[in-house]
Amino acid sequence: MSAIESLIGEFGRLPGIGRKTAQRLTYHLLKGRPEDARRLAEAIDRVLAEVKPCAECGNLSSEAPCEYCRNSRRDPAQVCVVEEASDIAAIEASGRFRGRYHVLGGHLSPLDGVGPDELNIARLLERLEVGVSELIIATNPSVEGEATAAYLHRAVSRFPGLRVTRLARGLPVGGDLEYADGVTIAEAFSGRREM
Amino acid sequence: MPSSASAPIEATGQARSASLERLVARNYRNFGDLQLELPEAGAMIIGPNGSGKTNLLEAIYYLEIFRSFRGARDAELVRFGEDVFRVEGTVRTGESRDALAAAYQKTGRRKKVELDGAEKERIGDALGTLGAVVLSLEDADLVCGSPGRRRRFLDILLSLVAPGYLASLQRYRAVLAQRNEALRQGATGMVEVWTEGLVEPGARVMAEREAWIESSAAAFARYHEEIADGWTGRLAYEPALGGKADSREPAVGGGVAENRAGYGTEDRVAAWKDELRRAVSENRERDRRRGSTQAGPHRDDLAIRAVVEDSGEERDLRAYGSGGQQRTAAIALRLVEADTLRDKLGRDPIYLLDDVFAELDRDRAARVVRLLDEGRSGQVLLTAPKPSDVELRGGGLARWRIREGVVFTDG
Numbered sequence: 308m309s310a311i312e313s314l315i316g317e318f319g320r321l322p323g324i325g326r327k328t329a330q331r332l333t334y335h336l337l338k339g340r341p342e343d344a345r346r347l348a349e350a351i352d353r354v355l356a357e358v359k360p361c362a363e364c365g366n367l368s369s370e371a372p373c374e375y376c377r378n379s380r381r382d383p384a385q386v387c388v389v390e391e392a393s394d395i396a397a398i399e400a401s402g403r404f405r406g407r408y409h410v411l412g413g414h415l416s417p418l419d420g421v422g423p424d425e426l427n428i429a430r431l432l433e434r435l436e437v438g439v440s441e442l443i444i445a446t447n448p449s450v451e452g453e454a455t456a457a458y459l460h461r462a463v464s465r466f467p468g469l470r471v472t473r474l475a476r477g478l479p480v481g482g483d484l485e486y487a488d489g490v491t492i493a494e495a496f497s498g499r500r501e502m
Numbered sequence: 503m504p505s506s507a508s509a510p511i512e513a514t515g516q517a518r519s520a521s522l523e524r525l526v527a528r529n530y531r532n533f534g535d536l537q538l539e540l541p542e543a544g545a546m547i548i549g550p551n552g553s554g555k556t557n558l559l560e561a562i563y564y565l566e567i568f569r570s571f572r573g574a575r576d577a578e579l580v581r582f583g584e585d586v587f588r589v590e591g592t593v594r595t596g597e598s599r600d601a602l603a604a605a606y607q608k609t610g611r612r613k614k615v616e617l618d619g620a621e622k623e624r625i626g627d628a629l630g631t632l633g634a635v636v637l638s639l640e641d642a643d644l645v646c647g648s649p650g651r652r653r654r655f656l657d658i659l660l661s662l663v664a665p666g667y668l669a670s671l672q673r674y675r676a677v678l679a680q681r682n683e684a685l686r687q688g689a690t691g692m693v694e695v696w697t698e699g700l701v702e703p704g705a706r707v708m709a710e711r712e713a714w715i716e717s718s719a720a721a722f723a724r725y726h727e728e729i730a731d732g733w734t735g736r737l738a739y740e741p742a743l744g745g746k747a748d749s750r751e752p753a754v755g756g757g758v759a760e761n762r763a764g765y766g767t768e769d770r771v772a773a774w775k776d777e778l779r780r781a782v783s784e785n786r787e788r789d790r791r792r793g794s795t796q797a798g799p800h801r802d803d804l805a806i807r808a809v810v811e812d813s814g815e816e817r818d819l820r821a822y823g824s825g826g827q828q829r830t831a832a833i834a835l836r837l838v839e840a841d842t843l844r845d846k847l848g849r850d851p852i853y854l855l856d857d858v859f860a861e862l863d864r865d866r867a868a869r870v871v872r873l874l875d876e877g878r879s880g881q882v883l884l885t886a887p888k889p890s891d892v893e894l895r896g897g898g899l900a901r902w903r904i905r906e907g908v909v910f911t912d913g
Contacts, residue, residue, distance in 0.1 A: 417683035457695040488669040
């Protein structure tokens with residue numbers, strides 16, 4: 308396989324990138340300045356060399372422990388469980404949460420052969436042994452995310468004082484009621500609040 | 503041979519109606535490049551077996567549900583030796599026109615749906631825009647076929663008319679697949695985490711089915727009685743709660759019947775949630791033994807019975823109906839489907855009649871014709887192997903012939 312073909316093939320394996328886009332990216336790099344392409348290659352090299360899962364929480368970081376685990380201003384008594392490290396960025400952007408995180412590295416999916424042992428759950432249970440008062444389960448509201456939440460809820464039942472919460476579900480802000488699906492509207496109804 | 507339309511037929515009485523004005527089918531089944539302008543009242547299409555009559559109606563209905571109504575896979579719809587089929591239609595409702603298009607490519611298994619030139623990201627968003635109902639000779643299968651055949655009927659119809667039904671059904675199926683896989687793997691403790699996920703979308707599916715069946719029972723009885731001359735028809739919901747067949751006659755529903763437009767009221771969803779949760783929990787052992795989930799709407803059925811009012815004699819048509827009785831019940835069911843679509847669309851649907859009169863005796867055929875004509879003005883596309891004396895829409899249907907995938911509109 309030619310060098311060009313092999314780069315197109317590599318780009319094409321990335322999520323959301325089809326063959327056409329892979330070709331465009333490849334020729335874009337070839338047409339541009341060599342140092343631009345080299346910077347991309349070096350950036351990839353560098354994340355591979357430096358970034359590791361945090362031994363404490365599973366977040367991907369070039370620091371060990373990661374920036375959230377070492378930040379003493381973040382409350383270690385509140386732990387928010389997410390499926391992927393990339394979910395942390397979304398929660399951080401809200402600025403609402405000042406506790407620590409725990410990254411599972413996926414969700415339960417028997418169809419994909421993913422059970423509890425494939426997820427970063429054992430370490431979570433260890434962390435709960437000391438000084439955690441609230442566990443916030445922020446797995447996705449997908450079929451698999453919900454089942455993972457149900458599993459975690461059961462798995463942490465042996466910590467009697469622990470408060471376990473789940474992120475609320477309902478209508479998206481700026482969303483239109485008529486375009487929401489029945490399940491979402493039903494959830495929003497059961498989660499309605501006094502005004 | 504390219505075909506041009508005969509002169510449009512004068513509009514029938516009703517104020518609001520819609521018609522398919524134009525149809526293009528490229529490399530669909532046995533059509534190479536079919537282009538048709540369709541009369542507003544409709545057409546009777548005559549052709550021998552294998553000429554493409556059913557394919558034509560299937561292509562039109564593809565624009566309604568973006569699947570074959572015969573249950574064929576998309577790849578089977580592509581003409582032999584080709585890679586892509588494309589179907590286009592223009593629907594006129596009053597003065598407004600909608601352009602619908604669907605295409606499927608075998609390589610890459612890509613399906614594309616366009617509404618007024620814009621590609622729809624989710625096919626569900628264009629579902630039901632055409633507004634059509636198919637009555638087919640093969641519909642007897644609806645009555646005598648497996649329960650899956652009747653669930654498919656309910657699922658297609660409710661996806662078209664009940665907001666959120668399709669999303670609930672898809673979510674239910676996704677959870678079910680995971681739960682069954684967990685059961686097969688036999689990992690104890692890994693099964694129950696999927697159960698609650700079944701309950702919410704499953705209850706919603708059940709409530710919608712129940713509500714439709716209850717609100718349709720009276721119309722079904724009436725149509726059935728009119729066609730079958732004395733035998734009245736009964737519909738009942740049979741939810742699969744893991745016990746013996748559990749037929750719900752309409753009276754049990756409690757508060758749904760008077761709320762015809764309100765498919766699946768929240769009260770009923772809540773009630774089904776409790777029942778489904780209980781049933782799944784009671785079947786835990788059986789689920790484990792069989793390696794699959796036993797209770798739930800994926801095993802529901804729709805009971806179809808015929809009753810002689812005077813003697814009270816009752817017959818379950820699914821198992822004990824004659825061919826004629828089963829066809830009669832199927833036609834009555836399709837007429838109720840047409841009414842449901844009309845409620846939703848605010849106009850008559852387009853009637854696609856695939857050789858429906860073939861195996862009915864003269865009297866029955868005449869009664870079906872009357873039901874299709876009285877108070878119904880929707881465009882009719884009727885296929886038959888031979889010219890017949892069936893008259894619909896006041897004899898206003900154009901007479902077309904079809905042969906080897908080519909339609910001749912010159913009479």
